[in-house]
Amino acid sequence: MKYGHFDDVHQEYVITTPKTPLPWINYLGCNEFFSLISNTCGGYTFYKDAKLLRLTRYRYNNVPADTNGKYLYIKDGDTVWNPGWQPTKTELDSYECRHGIGYSRFTSSKVSRCTERSSVASRCWWSMSSTSVARKQYVRLV
Secondary structure (H helix, E strand, O other): OOOEEOOOOEEEEEEEOOOOOOOEEEEEEOOOOOEEEEEEHHHHHHEOOOOOOOOOOOOOHOOOOOOOEEOOEEEOOEEEEEOOOOOOOOOOOOOEEEEEEEEEEEEEEOOOOOEEEEEEEEEEEOOOOOEEEEEEEEEEEE
């Protein structure tokens, strides 16, 4: 089964189904701040040291469950779903994850709702220090 493809024009790996055999991870980072995000929005964030200075909870031995992450829940009538598929695992009408250099973008739809979610690690806008960074989330509901 084919799970995705490389997009040479945009320099991204495009994952077309959330049901990959294992989580496919993208590393987002800047200076000493890093975040890992999977194709289903699982992952964690850390400062300098992934083992000792984790900012969010994650277990390496959790693979392939990939159940810890930053999730957005959408309730539409009786249906609850997540743009990255996990943890609700509600069947989506469409799904696409694009892992690029320093960012990940998720586009999915269910019934008549479409979402676009982007994650990026970049310099903090509130700090003049070149070492201050943050993981930013952008979400658009259509």
